[in-house]
Amino acid sequence: MTAPTTATDVNQPSLEHAPKTGRRLSWPVLLLVIAGALALTSIVRLITGADGITNVSQMSTALQLAVPIGLAGLGGLWAERAGVVNIGLEGMMIMGTWFGAWAGFQWGPWTGVLVGIIGGAIGGLLHALVTVTFNVNHIVSGVAINILALGATRYLAPLAFEGHPGGSAKQSPAIESLGHFTVPGLSDGLRDLNDKGWFLVSDIAGLLGGLVTDVSWLTLIAVALIPATWWILWRTAFGLRLRSCGENPIAAESLGVNVYKYKYLAVIISGGLAGLGGVFLSLVANPFYLEGQVSGRGYIGLAAMIFGNWMPGGLAIGAGLFGYTDSLNLRGGSANVHALxxxxxxxxxxxxxxxxxxxxxxxxxxxxxxxxxxxxxxxxTNEVPNQVVSATPYVITLVVLALSAQRLRMPRANGMPYRKGQGK
Known part of the structure; x- marks a missing residue:
């Protein structure tokens, strides 16, 4: 086994020397699997009469619930591809919700988006400082950030929001909407097709209809970040250097890569993405900050990233799955879960x-x-208890991770301590 001897192997965006990340489904096979799952779901819908499991409203809600999970998972992917485990995603999302709502209330929603990203990035910077510079255990640092973020926002919320109309110690005043869009003509046509109840065709129409009906501009940005992340990390020299830090930082350093710099950048970007997920919760999902509104989505985002085998496409599918199961709580939960x-x-x-x-x-x-x-x-049975409906997203998280565990491979140096010059 030979190692590359020139810096060009790291400086060029070629994956010739990159380690394999396990089995990957080709696009035709993946599309066939998705089509088979939709067909099976359509059969269940026809047998049970639970039309709500694939209607446009259900899919639209699922998309809205999947976005913050996907953004948190995307943040985790950036950090862990550089070799830093980021359990602190939950806390960074909490900081994003508070900072986004505070700035959105003061200066408008788009300023809130920017400041919320900065708030999450501050959490990422702190995590990078503690783990990369001081070599503190990544899990301990992440848990500490989660606790710190929760305590800090509880302290700041009364100072910022009390005394304003609609504000309290646990809630911000209402914030102006970022706006939504619906594709005219296409949305109505897909909804009509979905209402006909045809086998598979109506289910596909419901899925596509949810993607073009009452969609937030922030949702569009979040969806675009999935292919953007793939392109940056797998098709650029910057991405190859960053991933080399998560696979073999000693070898990367020997080829001229500034490992500390790339780890810092990755974790700060990770925090910014998690903060954006928090902004989505406080500006889009609800037009205000509310204490406790993150509700474990940072951890579920981490689970979606692991389910996706540290790849953006798999992460998106995992976030969609968890968002869909979570949407069952809001729309015909008991009947839909019974059908499932x-x-x-x-x-x-x-x-x-x-x-x-x-x-x-x-x-x-x-x-x-x-x-x-x-x-x-x-x-x-004819229905399931409400407690089962509420627990469904978390049960699905555990089941999916258990079933997919054998095919997963994290970056080789993920979570391992690194000191500059240790390979000399």
Missing amino acids: LLLGALLLLIGAIWLVVRKKYVQAVITLVIGALVFAWYAG
Whole structure:
């Protein structure tokens, strides 16, 4: 095994020498899997009569709920690709919500967006200072930032918002909207097609309709950040150097990369993206800051990043999945979750068949038994308790991570301490 001997290997945006990140689905296979999932969902909708699981309103809500999770996950991806574990995403989102609402209330919503990003980036800078410069354990630093952000915003909120109309110690006054847009003609046409209830066609119309109906401008920016991140990290010299810091910082340093600089930049950008996710919560999801409104989305964003195998595309799918399950709480929750029990049973049956094909008979039997129990739950009830509906996003998070764990590979030096010159 030979190492590259010239700096050009790091300075050029070629992935020839980059380590493999595990199995990746080709685009045709991925599209086929998505189409199969939609077809199966359509079958469940027709059997159960739960039209709400794929209607335009449901998909629009799912998109809105997926955006802050996706932004937090994107922040985690930037930091961990440079080798810094960022458990502090939750706290950086909290700082984004407060700073965004405070500035938005004072000077307008777009100023709030900018200041909220800066607020999250300050959290990222603090995390970088503690972990990169002082080599503090990344988990300890992240947890400390989460606690610090929560305490700081609780202290600042009464000072900033009390005494103003609609403001209190736990809530800011209402903030002017950033604005929404709907694609004229296309939105109405897709909604009409969705209302017809046709197999698969109406479900696809519902999915696409949610993407073009009542969409915030901030949502458009967040979606654009997914391909932008992929292009920067995988198609530029800057991105290759940054990723080399997360794979082998000693080798990167030997080839002239300033590892400290790239780690600092990555974690500050990570904080800014998490702050933008917080801004979305306090300016778009709700037009005001509210204590506790982040509600663990930073952690779910981290789970979406892991589910996506530290890749932007997989992260986006994971955020969409978690956003969709969270949307079930808001629109026909009990009936929709009950219908999804049947979908879960069918997916487990398909999984058992796949395991048999791969000659993993013990795992196949276990999967089949679990699928039978889920089907029995569906067949023996007409609805599920509200507590189950509320817990669904978190249960899905655990199940998805458990099922995808074997195919994951984090950056090799992720979370490892690094000192300048240690390879000499």
